[in-house]
Amino acid sequence: MNTSDLRLALPAAGCWAASAAALAAPIAVNVALAGVLAVVGCAVAAWGWRESESKREWAVTIAAACGVTAASAVAVTLRIVAVDAAPIRAAEGKPVVELEVTGDPKYLPHSQMLLPVKIRTLSGRNQRPVAAQLAATAGPVDPLPGERYRVRVRARPPKPGPSNRLSAARLSAVGELRLVRGPPWWQSVAGRVRERLRDISALSLPERAAGLLPGLVLGDTSGLDQETSDNFRAAGLSHLVAVSGSNFALVCGAVILGIRMTGASAKTVVVLGAFTIVGFVILVRPTDSVLRAAVMGSVGLAAGLGSRRAQALPALGTAVIIVVLLWPQMALAPGFALSVAATLGLVLWAVPIRRALVRRGLPEWLATLAAMTLAAQILTTPLLVLITDTVNVLAVPANLLAVPVVGMAGLLGTAAAVIGALGPRYGPGGVLAEFLIRAAGPPTRWLIVVADWLGAPGWASITIPAWFGFVLILVTGACWGIWHVRRVAGDDRPVVPVWHHGKGE
Incomplete structure (x- = not known):
């Protein structure tokens, strides 16, 4: 490992730490911290300019780390200021708001759901979009990211804590959600793919396997029963249903390998690989691990386009900096x-x-x-x-038993999800998708067996x-x-x- 491989470690760690601290500290402390870091960075850079080449390289690294860390603190502070000044904070009564859905709903007992949203308008007036959480009655169809609704709400402050610092309010729907605008076409396609995979899995596999397969492929755990979920967590296998970097690398790597086998040029491989990354992120929803994996894949593709070597440590450091700057809440995830x-x-x-x-x-x-x-x-x-x-x-033996079949279930399930969304449910695409899902059944059931064996014992997880x-x-x-x-x-x-x-x- 070259020493140069570690040069992005310090800026990445500083960016991460500054974002986490800025979410917890008062605004005045954040401003003071950013100022001190900026001064220190300039001083180190000025000192290194007069020293030898080796000291100059380290001075540049430290100065860059100070600059990135200060920029992170400033970026988070500006977002906090914007959230604190949001009109919804001062809203009284039961105003009518227009909301844009930003993620999947979380379903609660008594037909209730929690929905991550952005507030677009308040009482008919446009405002800077701010994040919020809406509690509403669940409908027959899942809301899709990008959809806009108009609803009368009761607003409350967000729960205290650093993780809620970038959320403007907790909203409770008083009336019915009225659809104002449908989702973008790509979210409609993604929703169709996810829904079709759930439907075909339910018809082709036993109940537990049918709930697990969409989680393995798309991170969709809405059909996963509690027993299976608990056993996966106890056995150290819960990352398999969280669309981690391994899932991402498996699917995108298979697509890129197929493109290369056609004899396509390096530029074509990079461009189509980029479309694959974007499409997969849309399909599985932009969670923290997916965003990290997507940014790392994009860094590698950019390096390939420039005919440069993309080493893993610099790529990981770059990924951390980009993700934390764009989504500061990831620093606490x-x-x-x-x-x-x-x-x-x-x-x-x-x-x-x-x-x-x-x-x-x-x-x-x-x-x-x-x-x-x-x-x-x-x-x-x-x-x-x-x-x-x-x-x-038992995490190590459980993962050793699971790894050989995860790739097979993931690739078969991904192919079934894409093919099954083409045409009518019982058309050629649906029939082929059902065949692929049945083929993915044995490895999926094996994963359930491993989780039941190694996750069910009371001593599989111990308190430390x-x-x-x-x-x-x-x-x-x-x-x-x-x-x-x-x-x-x-x-x-x-x-x-x-x-x-x-x-x-």
Whole structure:
């Protein structure tokens, strides 16, 4: 690993930390922090300009980190100011608002739902769009992102806490939701794909498998029963229904590989790959892990278009900076932290672990699966302990048993979702989709069996104090630092980067 691979680590960490702190701190503190960082960055840059080339490089890195961190604090502060000044904060009575749906509804008992929205107009007057949450009676059809509704509401302040700092209000619908404008065509297509996959899965598979397959393919867990969900969480398999980076890489990688096999030029591959990334994000909804994976894929495509090597650590650092600047709330999202930690673990340790296992006589294919599973668990396990006070003691064997079939179920399910949305339900597309879903049945049922075996025991998840997770993170970081220093010191040659063009070597 080259030292240059780590230059974006400091700006990325600073951007992440500044966004998280800005969501929790008063506005005056945020402004002061941004000012101090800007001054420090300028001072370091001026000092480095007069020093040697090696010191100048580090000075540039530190100055850039200060600049990015200050920009993050300013960006979050401006958003907080805009939310605090939103007219809905001062609204009285039961005003009529026009809302735009921004995500999937969360269904509650008694036919109620919580819907993430943006407030577009208040009492007929346009205003700067601000985020809010609407509680309303669920209708027969799921609202789609991009749809606009007009409704009379009762407004309350958002719940206190940093995670709600960018939300303007909690709204309760007093009357009926009246559709003002339908969703964009691409969201209509995405909604049709998701609905058709649920319908065909329900007709082709047993109940539990039918609820799981849309989650594996599109992150749609609306049909997942509670028992299966609990067992997946206890066995450390819940990331499989969260459309993590692995799902993203599997689907987009298969499409790009197919395009390459046709003999298309590199530019064509990059352009069509970009359309694949955008389409998949729209289809599965822009959650934290999907956005992270999409930004990393876009970074790799941009590097390919410029005929430059896209190394994984710089790409991950760039992805963190872009995601946190565009969506500051991600800085406090546990899923985003776990996604980045898993990717970092794969980048740092997958190849060394694989080589060590092969040297000890393990077959290449089994060593690869074991290395990917262990590398992802190295950093995610301490984080899970820190966040949830629990650890999944059977996560590694559960993932080893699940990995060989996840790709098969994901690819078959994705193909069925796209093909099944073409034409009428019982047309050729629907028939072929049903065949593909039936083929995805055995691997999907196997995943349920693994979750039931390893997630159902009461000791699959054990409670551990949160401070122990923090200690594990420190120990893991210290071990990696010692290993990296010894590796570099023991080899006079430049250390080969661990990742080039998406291949770990």
